[in-house]
Amino acid sequence: MSNKSSISIPVLFDGQAFRNDFINWYYHQKRDLPWRRTEDPYHIWVSEIMLQQTQVDTVIPYFKHFMNHYPTVYELAHADQQDVLKAWEGLGYYSRARNLHDAVKEVVSTYDGQVPSDKKELKKLKGVGSYTQGAILSIAFNQPEPAVDGNVMRVMSRILEIDEDIAKPKTKTVFEDIIREIISEEDPSAFNQGLMELGALICQPKNPKCDQCPVQSHCQAYAKGVQTELPIKTKAKKQKHETYFNLILRDDTGNYFIEKRPDDGLLAGLWQFPLYSQEKFTEVSLIEWLKQQYGVSIKITSHLGRVKHVFSHVIWEVDILEADIIDQDRPNMDGEWVDDELIKTYPLPNVQQKVLNKLI
The missing domain is CATH 3.90.79.10 (Nucleoside Triphosphate Pyrophosphohydrolase)
Structure with a gap:
C-alpha cells in the first residue's frame, strides 16, 4: 500500500475477483451514452467536464449539441467565447465552459491539436483537475490512473468499509491511493467507468440496490449491514x-x-x-x-x-x-x-x- 494513505485494504479482499465481477457487469449493463461510442480524448474530455455536478440525462442533449457545433478542438479553439457560452447555456457552472475553451486553445497552440496523453502535461491545462485527468487518461488512453469523484468514494467506502469523511479534500487522496492499488491494469477504462456506473445505478446515496449489486459478495459494509451508514460525509455550510x-x-x-x-x-x-x-x-x-x-x-x-x-x-x-x-x-x-x-x-x-x- 502507498505510504500516502492510512487505509489498508482488507487481507481477505480478493481484488482480482472484484475486478472480474464488476467489469463483466459493466460490459453487460452499461448505458448507451454518446461519449461511450468514441475513444476521442477531446470528446471524452468535454463529456467529463459537462458531467461535473450535472446529471447524465441532463448532459446528453447538451453534449450532442456542443459536439455538433465544435466537433474537434480546432472549431472550439477558434470560436468566440460568447458563442461557446451560448452553446453551454442552461448547463450551469459556466466557469467549466470558459476553462475548457481556454484549455482547448492551449491544446491547439502548444500540443498541435492533440490532447496530451502525458499525465503532467494534461494536468497543466486549465480546469483539468485530478478526476478529469484520471478519466481522460484511463478512458481515452487506457492508462491505469484513478478517477475519483463522489460516486467512486461512496462505492469504495462501502466495498472496503472506509469511514473517512469524504467531505474533506484530503480524503480524496486516500481513495486515489486505494484505486491505484486495485485498478485493472488490463482494462482501466472499464474499471473506472464501471465504478461510476455502479455508483449511478446500484450503489446510490440512499437505498442502495444491494440485491442487484454484482459485487455484493465483496462488500465489507454489506456483510456487516452498515451500507446505509456509509459514506461518512459532514454537511456543507448552509447556503x-x-x-x-x-x-x-x-x-x-x-x-x-x-x-x-x-x-x-x-x-x-x-x-x-x-x-x-x-x-x-x-x-x-x-x-x-x-x-x-x-x-x-x-x-x-x-x-x-x-x-x-x-x-x-x-x-x-x-x-x-x-x-x-x-x-x-x-x-x-x-x-x-x-x-x-x-x-x-x-x-x-x-x-x-x-x-x-x-x-x-
Missing part, C-alpha cells in the same frame, strides 16, 4: 440567501435593455437584465439612483413576480420590476437594446432564462 431586483427597462419601441456581467466571478461573461441588490436599494432609492447615475427617469409599470435560483453556495431571490423610460431617449448605459428575438442569441444564465420566461 446564504441574497435578494435582488431585476429591472426590465423598455424603450418606446418595446426593446429591452440587457448588460454583460463582469469577466470574473459568478456567471462571468453572461448577459442579464440589470440586477440590483436589495441590501443596497429599495424600489424608491433605485429609481432615484438611476436618475442621478444616468440621468434617466423611469416609471415602474408592473411587478412580474419573483424567481428563485439555487447555486451551490448561495440562493438568489429575484423580484422582477418592469419599467418604462419617461420623456427621453435611451439612457447612456453600458449594454445592448434587444427585441424578443435578438435576446435569444445572447448567452443568458438560468436565472435570467426564468425571468425571460415571464416576459415572452
Whole structure:
C-alpha cells in the first residue's frame, strides 16, 4: 500500500475477483451514452467536464449539441467565447465552459491539436483537475490512473468499509491511493467507468440496490449491514440567501435593455437584465439612483413576480420590476437594446432564462 494513505485494504479482499465481477457487469449493463461510442480524448474530455455536478440525462442533449457545433478542438479553439457560452447555456457552472475553451486553445497552440496523453502535461491545462485527468487518461488512453469523484468514494467506502469523511479534500487522496492499488491494469477504462456506473445505478446515496449489486459478495459494509451508514460525509455550510431586483427597462419601441456581467466571478461573461441588490436599494432609492447615475427617469409599470435560483453556495431571490423610460431617449448605459428575438442569441444564465420566461 502507498505510504500516502492510512487505509489498508482488507487481507481477505480478493481484488482480482472484484475486478472480474464488476467489469463483466459493466460490459453487460452499461448505458448507451454518446461519449461511450468514441475513444476521442477531446470528446471524452468535454463529456467529463459537462458531467461535473450535472446529471447524465441532463448532459446528453447538451453534449450532442456542443459536439455538433465544435466537433474537434480546432472549431472550439477558434470560436468566440460568447458563442461557446451560448452553446453551454442552461448547463450551469459556466466557469467549466470558459476553462475548457481556454484549455482547448492551449491544446491547439502548444500540443498541435492533440490532447496530451502525458499525465503532467494534461494536468497543466486549465480546469483539468485530478478526476478529469484520471478519466481522460484511463478512458481515452487506457492508462491505469484513478478517477475519483463522489460516486467512486461512496462505492469504495462501502466495498472496503472506509469511514473517512469524504467531505474533506484530503480524503480524496486516500481513495486515489486505494484505486491505484486495485485498478485493472488490463482494462482501466472499464474499471473506472464501471465504478461510476455502479455508483449511478446500484450503489446510490440512499437505498442502495444491494440485491442487484454484482459485487455484493465483496462488500465489507454489506456483510456487516452498515451500507446505509456509509459514506461518512459532514454537511456543507448552509447556503446564504441574497435578494435582488431585476429591472426590465423598455424603450418606446418595446426593446429591452440587457448588460454583460463582469469577466470574473459568478456567471462571468453572461448577459442579464440589470440586477440590483436589495441590501443596497429599495424600489424608491433605485429609481432615484438611476436618475442621478444616468440621468434617466423611469416609471415602474408592473411587478412580474419573483424567481428563485439555487447555486451551490448561495440562493438568489429575484423580484422582477418592469419599467418604462419617461420623456427621453435611451439612457447612456453600458449594454445592448434587444427585441424578443435578438435576446435569444445572447448567452443568458438560468436565472435570467426564468425571468425571460415571464416576459415572452
